[in-house]
Amino acid sequence: MRKYLSVFRISFAREFAYRLNFVMWRVRNVMQIFFVFFLWSSVFSEPGRVVFGYDRDKILTYVFGILILKAVVLSARTVDIAGEISTGDITNFLLKPINYFKYWFTRDISSKALNLSFAAVEAGTLYIILRPPFFLQTDPFLIFAFLVSLVAAVIIFFCLLFLVNLVAFWMPENGWAAQFLFIGILTESLSGGLFPLDILPQVIQKVLYVMPFPYLLFFPLQVYLGKVPAEQVTVGLSISYFWVLALAASLNIVWNKGLRRYEAVGR
Amino acid sequence: MSKNSFAAVLANRFGAGVFFVGKVLRFVFFLGFIFFLLKGTNTLAGYTLNQTMFFFLTFNLVDIIAQFLFREVYRFRSLVVSGSFDLVLVKPISALFRSLMGGADILDFFTIPPLLIAIYLMGRSLDPTGIQIFFYLALVINSLFLATAFHIAVISFGIITLEIDHTIMIYRDLVALGRFPVDIYQQPLQGILTYLIPVGIMVTLPAKALMGLVSTQGVLLSFALGIGALLVSFRFWNFALTKYTSASS
Numbered sequence: 247m248r249k250y251l252s253v254f255r256i257s258f259a260r261e262f263a264y265r266l267n268f269v270m271w272r273v274r275n276v277m278q279i280f281f282v283f284f285l286w287s288s289v290f291s292e293p294g295r296v297v298f299g300y301d302r303d304k305i306l307t308y309v310f311g312i313l314i315l316k317a318v319v320l321s322a323r324t325v326d327i328a329g330e331i332s333t334g335d336i337t338n339f340l341l342k343p344i345n346y347f348k349y350w351f352t353r354d355i356s357s358k359a360l361n362l363s364f365a366a367v368e369a370g371t372l373y374i375i376l377r378p379p380f381f382l383q384t385d386p387f388l389i390f391a392f393l394v395s396l397v398a399a400v401i402i403f404f405c406l407l408f409l410v411n412l413v414a415f416w417m418p419e420n421g422w423a424a425q426f427l428f429i430g431i432l433t434e435s436l437s438g439g440l441f442p443l444d445i446l447p448q449v450i451q452k453v454l455y456v457m458p459f460p461y462l463l464f465f466p467l468q469v470y471l472g473k474v475p476a477e478q479v480t481v482g483l484s485i486s487y488f489w490v491l492a493l494a495a496s497l498n499i500v501w502n503k504g505l506r507r508y509e510a511v512g513r
Numbered sequence: 514m515s516k517n518s519f520a521a522v523l524a525n526r527f528g529a530g531v532f533f534v535g536k537v538l539r540f541v542f543f544l545g546f547i548f549f550l551l552k553g554t555n556t557l558a559g560y561t562l563n564q565t566m567f568f569f570l571t572f573n574l575v576d577i578i579a580q581f582l583f584r585e586v587y588r589f590r591s592l593v594v595s596g597s598f599d600l601v602l603v604k605p606i607s608a609l610f611r612s613l614m615g616g617a618d619i620l621d622f623f624t625i626p627p628l629l630i631a632i633y634l635m636g637r638s639l640d641p642t643g644i645q646i647f648f649y650l651a652l653v654i655n656s657l658f659l660a661t662a663f664h665i666a667v668i669s670f671g672i673i674t675l676e677i678d679h680t681i682m683i684y685r686d687l688v689a690l691g692r693f694p695v696d697i698y699q700q701p702l703q704g705i706l707t708y709l710i711p712v713g714i715m716v717t718l719p720a721k722a723l724m725g726l727v728s729t730q731g732v733l734l735s736f737a738l739g740i741g742a743l744l745v746s747f748r749f750w751n752f753a754l755t756k757y758t759s760a761s762s
Contacts, residue, residue: 266676267678267679270676270679270680270682271679273679274682274683274686277683277686277687280690280702281689281690284697284698284702285557285697287697288557288696288697289554289557297553297554298553417527419525419528420525420527420528423527423528423531423532423535424531426531426532427531427532427534427535427538431535431538431542435538435539435542435543436542440542440543445549446549447549
């Protein structure tokens, strides 16, 4: 355990090595929130308007919730794995008495801690500037279910990102391409980060809900907002944890196959 | 230079294919979002579904042409950091031209024709007059002047600070604020996006011109701003060159 605490501390410090990069990344996040905030403000400019089951309070809570949830769920250092495989640097870790999965999960947690602290400050600042109405959930069951779904979301994203990076075992030059498609496009669009998925027709929603993406941001936020009926919360959590198990099992299989394929090129 | 750039991209066909599919998917997802959003709300800031889609398509046109032409900007930092920019400076070709347009992006080249067809079809549904079409085309050209000025400013800033990657992405995020008409933003952000960081002039104004919502004076003022920005960016480039240290070379 102590070695992972050290990894956490070192990884946290490394994030500060490229301060300007980090600040710029956060600036970009804030700008995206500006875009979504004003878009929905415009839609809900008439007082008392309800669209897609959202009123102004709930949709603006959704926008601010996305800022926080993205920091918790989507902040990760695991993106660097493909580079380690293609350069052969992964060999260093294979020879050390450290679990590679736990190492990267610890680094992810460190990144999340840093991003979350910045996101909290940004959300606070934006709250003061924009003065949005805010929906505060008070039902203990929904708050508990929200936290449970959040844990699932963190693990699902870790497994998904790790799996996508393992493409580099077979195609060392294309790790970035797989990341762009699965993380940059599919996750961003289908997780609810860009817009609430319940504005889509029921048929499309049904297809989406069997995929892992909605359980990253959309489902936890829907639970928090109380937009999911109690019995559906259990169903949603079951699907989330099914994906946790399925992706963890797939990760284990692909990792073992990848290692057999690995030739330590460049070492 | 563009031939070399195309050949380099096509050398990794799988990666290029995945990247292309990703770009198309992103476009389709956002178009779908606009469609379903406007199906539920009927209007956005007073604009109909077709008008809102036209704003989005115009944003894409300006954004994609700029990426197609100025892709080399994304590779400029390594030239400056490694000192390889020396080799550009000593060649008998404009260093600015080489740094800005030395590697057109073939993937964006493929997306331009279908986008133009979509703009034509959507634009026709808005029933514009001849003068409105003329203003639209003129203002799109002016948008490219502004995009050129922005890219020159980014690489000039890069020579001075060595920071390009995030600056160019912040530029793209700013321009992306124009995916919808800037009318959706409240003041003072709307004013900033119109006059200070002229996203409104780059993206919203051409589409508004096609809808007959821009006067001749508005078009002329926009051109004055576009040409002015271009001249200022040239001066900034010349200033930045005097700060180039040739470090690491």
